[in-house]
Amino acid sequence: MNASLVTRRIFAALLLFTAAAAWAQPQQAQQGFEPHVGQEGKDVVWVPTSQALVDKMLDLAKVTSRDSVIDLGSGDGRTVITAAKRGARAMGIEYNPDMVELSKRNAEKAGVADKVKFVKADLFETDLSQATVITMFLLNTINMKLRPKLLDLKPGTRIVSNTFTMGDWHADETATAGESEYYNTALLWIVPAKVEGAWKLAQGELVLKQTFQMIDGTLKSGANSTPITKGKLRGDQIQFSAGGADYSGRVSGGAMEGTVKTGGSTAAWSATRTKP
Ligand SMILES: C[S@@+](CC[C@H](N)C(=O)[O-])C[C@H]1O[C@@H](n2cnc3c(N)ncnc32)[C@H](O)[C@@H]1O
Numbered sequence: 001m002n003a004s005l006v007t008r009r010i011f012a013a014l015l016l017f018t019a020a021a022a023w024a025q026p027q028q029a030q031q032g033f034e035p036h037v038g039q040e041g042k043d044v045v046w047v048p049t050s051q052a053l054v055d056k057m058l059d060l061a062k063v064t065s066r067d068s069v070i071d072l073g074s075g076d077g078r079t080v081i082t083a084a085k086r087g088a089r090a091m092g093i094e095y096n097p098d099m100v101e102l103s104k105r106n107a108e109k110a111g112v113a114d115k116v117k118f119v120k121a122d123l124f125e126t127d128l129s130q131a132t133v134i135t136m137f138l139l140n141t142i143n144m145k146l147r148p149k150l151l152d153l154k155p156g157t158r159i160v161s162n163t164f165t166m167g168d169w170h171a172d173e174t175a176t177a178g179e180s181e182y183y184n185t186a187l188l189w190i191v192p193a194k195v196e197g198a199w200k201l202a203q204g205e206l207v208l209k210q211t212f213q214m215i216d217g218t219l220k221s222g223a224n225s226t227p228i229t230k231g232k233l234r235g236d237q238i239q240f241s242a243g244g245a246d247y248s249g250r251v252s253g254g255a256m257e258g259t260v261k262t263g264g265s266t267a268a269w270s271a272t273r274t275k276p
Pocket residue numbers: 040041042043044045046047048049071072073074075076077078079093094095096099121122123124136137138162
């Protein structure tokens with residue numbers, strides 16, 4: 001099915017949901033705020049992620065009690081609450097104050113009120129630096145606006161999106177869940193360390209070019225220049241091959257170190273940055 005047909009079907013489904021909810025509203029008004037699918041949000045309407053996909057998104061990001069999770073545009077709080085049930089510290093950023101109050105009530109009912117925080121705020125103005133995991137169900141355009149800020153987060157920070165992509169920053173992993181054919185895909189990105197530039201190592205000079213998590217370049221040793229192949233970053237973990245040797249290691253600011261396998265032998269290697 002082509003993309004525009006999918007988009008039209010999604011919008012048609014949304015319109016149907018919205019119309020049904022509008023019809024149902026007068027009966028709900030007496031009982032306080034009830035969200036309806038398709039209701040207006042500041043930058044994107046509210047459509048909840050299915051619980052199956054929430055679980056899959058948190059699985060893909062391997063969320064544990066050591067994590068600090070932020071859901072951008074947290075809706076009724078389901079992702080935050082599910083993360084808290086896994087023991088993580090979890091915070092929801094939501095612009096609609098009614099949704100924020102609803103999330104707090106939902107957290108209370110789920111018995112995790114003391115483990116979560118819901119903040120009425122604009123996701124574009126929120127400090128994300130403390131998060132180890134960011135979850136979102138927004139739009140491609142919003143993801144692209146957020147992308148520079150996300151790429152500047154600590155290497156290794158995991159970002160999981162329901163369905164929407166990050167342009168030419170391709171996902172490290174994807175998975176699907178749930179019965180619906182819409183909004184059933186989780187995409188995971190791991191913020192890569194920044195390695196572009198020149199590095200000095202015992203084997204020579206390494207000159208790296210970086211496109212998000214992909215790297216290429218050359219390893220220069222005397223008059224020899226060998227192309228880098230299979231270069232990849234996963235957070236602060238780096239791997240590449242050059243001249244028949246397979247390098248793997250860890251990047252920490254201006255230094256890298258690890259092991260290099262050549263034929264049957266393994267040795268240690270390290271490098272320091274000489275030029276950004
Ligand atoms: C598609 S819903 C996703 C809700 C929830 N994350 C989920 O997956 O079930 C997007 C949510 O973002 C909220 N939102 C839209 N623009 C926002 C903004 N600028 N700042 C914070 N929240 C926003 C909407 O009110 C809505 O609740």
